[in-house]
Amino acid sequence: MGISVEGANKSFGDFQALDDVSIEVPDGSLTALLGPSGSGKSTLLRAIAGLEDLDSGHVLIDGQDVSKKPTQKREVGFVFQHYAAFKHMTVFENVGFGLKIRKWDKAKITARVHELLDLVQLPGLADRYPSQLSGGQRQRMALARALAVEPQVLLLDEPFGALDAKVRKDLRTWLRRLHEEMHVTTIFVTHDQEEAMDVAGQLVVMNDGRVEQSGTADELYEQPANEFVMSFVGEVNRLGDAFVRPHDMEVVLDADERTEQGLVQRIVALGFEIRVEFVLADGTEVWAQLTRNELQRLELREGQIAYLRPAQAKSFNGSSPSQDPGASTPRGLEDEGDVGKPAAV
Amino acid sequence: MSSASARGHVGRGTVSRWSLRILGLGFLALLLAAPLVIIFFETFKDGISAPLDAITSENGMHALKLSLLMVAIAVPLNTVFGVVCAILLVRHKWKGNAVIDSVINLPFALSPIVIGLALYLLYSTNGGWFGPTLAGMGLEVLFSVPGMVLASIFVSLPFVVRETVPVLQEIGTEQEQAASTLGADAWQTFRRVTLPAIRWGVAYGVVLTTARVLGEFGAVTIVSGSISGETETLPIFVQKQFDAFNEPGAYGASLLLALLALMTLLAMNLLKRKEDA
Numbered sequence: 290m291g292i293s294v295e296g297a298n299k300s301f302g303d304f305q306a307l308d309d310v311s312i313e314v315p316d317g318s319l320t321a322l323l324g325p326s327g328s329g330k331s332t333l334l335r336a337i338a339g340l341e342d343l344d345s346g347h348v349l350i351d352g353q354d355v356s357k358k359p360t361q362k363r364e365v366g367f368v369f370q371h372y373a374a375f376k377h378m379t380v381f382e383n384v385g386f387g388l389k390i391r392k393w394d395k396a397k398i399t400a401r402v403h404e405l406l407d408l409v410q411l412p413g414l415a416d417r418y419p420s421q422l423s424g425g426q427r428q429r430m431a432l433a434r435a436l437a438v439e440p441q442v443l444l445l446d447e448p449f450g451a452l453d454a455k456v457r458k459d460l461r462t463w464l465r466r467l468h469e470e471m472h473v474t475t476i477f478v479t480h481d482q483e484e485a486m487d488v489a490g491q492l493v494v495m496n497d498g499r500v501e502q503s504g505t506a507d508e509l510y511e512q513p514a515n516e517f518v519m520s521f522v523g524e525v526n527r528l529g530d531a532f533v534r535p536h537d538m539e540v541v542l543d544a545d546e547r548t549e550q551g552l553v554q555r556i557v558a559l560g561f562e563i564r565v566e567f568v569l570a571d572g573t574e575v576w577a578q579l580t581r582n583e584l585q586r587l588e589l590r591e592g593q594i595a596y597l598r599p600a601q602a603k604s605f606n607g608s609s610p611s612q613d614p615g616a617s618t619p620r621g622l623e624d625e626g627d628v629g630k631p632a633a634v
Numbered sequence: 635m636s637s638a639s640a641r642g643h644v645g646r647g648t649v650s651r652w653s654l655r656i657l658g659l660g661f662l663a664l665l666l667a668a669p670l671v672i673i674f675f676e677t678f679k680d681g682i683s684a685p686l687d688a689i690t691s692e693n694g695m696h697a698l699k700l701s702l703l704m705v706a707i708a709v710p711l712n713t714v715f716g717v718v719c720a721i722l723l724v725r726h727k728w729k730g731n732a733v734i735d736s737v738i739n740l741p742f743a744l745s746p747i748v749i750g751l752a753l754y755l756l757y758s759t760n761g762g763w764f765g766p767t768l769a770g771m772g773l774e775v776l777f778s779v780p781g782m783v784l785a786s787i788f789v790s791l792p793f794v795v796r797e798t799v800p801v802l803q804e805i806g807t808e809q810e811q812a813a814s815t816l817g818a819d820a821w822q823t824f825r826r827v828t829l830p831a832i833r834w835g836v837a838y839g840v841v842l843t844t845a846r847v848l849g850e851f852g853a854v855t856i857v858s859g860s861i862s863g864e865t866e867t868l869p870i871f872v873q874k875q876f877d878a879f880n881e882p883g884a885y886g887a888s889l890l891l892a893l894l895a896l897m898t899l900l901a902m903n904l905l906k907r908k909e910d911a
Contacts, residue, residue, distance in 0.1 A: 387816035387818075391817060438817060
């Protein structure tokens with residue numbers, strides 16, 4: 290079941306949480322709503338579930354306008370950041386809640402609940418109370434509860450936000466596999482770009498209540514529509530008007546007309562990857578991502594002078610980006626390749 | 635050295651803990667237990683027959699029944715009102731909430747006598763606002779059960795609201811939202827999710843309401859007219875026995891009142907224990 294949102298507006302007092310937002314989520318996809326806090330991503334998700342009423346605009350599930358339908362009739366599965374477990378019910382009762390509401394008979398509920406507990410790898414915990422589970426277990430229980438009623442769509446609001454790093458990584462791998470098995474259209478909200486790229490096939494980047502860009506992880510990384518997407522999806526350095534990815538920062542020891550002089554301030558080894566931090570003559574701080582081999586070849590030391598050359602840069606100069614005469618720019622917005630000499634030092 | 639000083643430290647902790655305990659228990663004993671114990675002894679000083687006779691007298695039994703009737707009407711009404719009101723205050727943001735919130739506390743702030751007089755002014759057949767109209771419809775409020783029920787409801791109104799509001803705030807709205815995404819309508823969500831989550835707050839409010847209704851004297855005295863065998867509740871009965879120098883009767887009825895209140899507390903604790911087990 291595909292989901293689309295058309296021209297959604299929502300404000301809380303003076304704060305415009307959604308500003309004319311339209312998105313299209315294909316049937317069976319796993320889509321991430323990515324953005325900083327306050328960008329409107331959770332509000333959008335809650336509006337799809339009917340937990341938030343839109344001021345204007347429409348939500349369509351499987352082509353049907355559900356904007357006026359109350360939450361309980363939208364057949365959405367929703368998973369909350371803080372689990373929203375029913376504390377006075379056992380794991381069994383939590384997972385079976387939606388089935389009981391739908392007046393399934395007892396034997397069928399029992400069978401279905403156990404099937405789901407196996408699916409989320411919580412067999413044997415049916416009689417526990419949520420307070421006796423770890424955070425990761427609670428979230429898997431919440432997911433089983435949402436899936437029990439076979440929702441048309443699954444909505445997850447920062448589902449791993451309250452978990453520690455290790456559990457988080459395990460769960461997102463597991464969520465991706467689960468989605469491959471179940472193929473239920475899934476939207477999940479996150480502020481973590483790595484998590485979004487790891488789990489989702491499609492990403493929608495939001496900022497200030499608007500959609501900045503949507504596409505696959507590759508598209509967003511390689512062809513960001515604007516400055517915000519470029520700096521939010523992946524790391525970026527700013528050199529004058531140009532944006533350069535740290536791995537596109539070439540470090541050389543001899544100056545030429547395209548290099549810029551920098552002082553090596555700090556060298557941080559992160560395993561195979563090395564982060565070298567520079568201060569330019571005008572005080573700008575930038576960093577380059579090198580491999581261990583490159584670092585050894587250059588014999589860089591903290592406190593020495595080296596030269597930086599952007600191998601690839603982009604600039605977003607309003608509506609008329611500077612064009613590289615040689616390169617074809619498919620989307621017309623970005624300027625790939627040569628940016629010439631960066632602003633004078 | 636270090637172990638000795640550690641022991642010394644523990645010793646000081648124990649001493650201060652015990653002195654705090656003695657202080658607390660002493661306070662309770664002097665102010666709460668002593669009066670109750672004295673009533674117990676005074677009641678049975680000259681044997682069991684005098685207090686028993688007073689309680690089992692026609693007026694005594696009527697007073698007991700009337701007090702229980704007050705509880706049976708006022709407590710359920712205030713419980714339903716209290717829960718609904720708490721939900722409105724916490725879950726439905728509205729500008730008037732602050733006003734409602736302070737108005738609900740009025741019965742706590744006003745002396746029961748004032749409440750009794752206010753009701754008297756409203757329902758008096760002789761120039762009250764509502765009294766003459768209601769009397770015309772054949773409903774006598776003052777000096778009869780309806781007026782006493784009104785007074786009981788008024789004085790015990792805030793308990794359930796006050797005990798439920800903080801629990802509702804504490805549980806938050808996510809569980810309720812989760813229930814609605816799982817297909818539960820508003821009533822199912824309330825019955826299966828909200829109510830079980832707030833039940834001990836409500837129960838505590840019910841116990842306090844019951845105790846207050848049982849013990850109410852000031853407001854009920856004014857509106858009831860204290861007619862023996864007709865509009866006399868247990869506390870009024872106690873006062874009348876005391877005025878008539880029938881001290882064993884007064885103490886006996888007092889003891890009965892105290893027992894009833896204790897039983898409601900006990901009932902709640904038993905229910906809670908059963909559930910926790």
